[in-house]
Amino acid sequence: MMFRVLISGTFDGLGDDGRARLSAGAGPLPGGFTEAGTFTCDSSLSSFTFRCQVRPEKDDDEGGVTGRAVAALEAYGYPYRILRVAVTDMRDIKIRRKGQAPR
Secondary structure: OOEEEEEEEEEOOOOHHHHHHHHHOOOOOOOOOEOOOEEEEOOOOOEEEEEEEEOOOOOOOHHHHHHHHHHHHHOOOOOEEEEEEEEEEHHHOOOOOOOOOOO
16 A cells, blocks of 8 residues: 655745755656655745655554655755645556546
């Protein structure tokens, strides 16, 4: 079982050091979901999207999964404000192959 968490936000008072670290990783940033999380940022380094993949622990609900994704975001040390959080339980994803009728 796996959850994918997408956090949209803005950097809040990002200093020169933080800007330099983000710029060093700028360019085609990876946009995939990883357990450590990945950033995509706008060119002004004001807003971001953070993608994180979370394996739930025993008795985890959506709130617990979200909390662990936010902890992964905080581990980067950038000041931020969260605007939106979306959690997807990958068990709910249905893959429809080309040429296959919907069920």
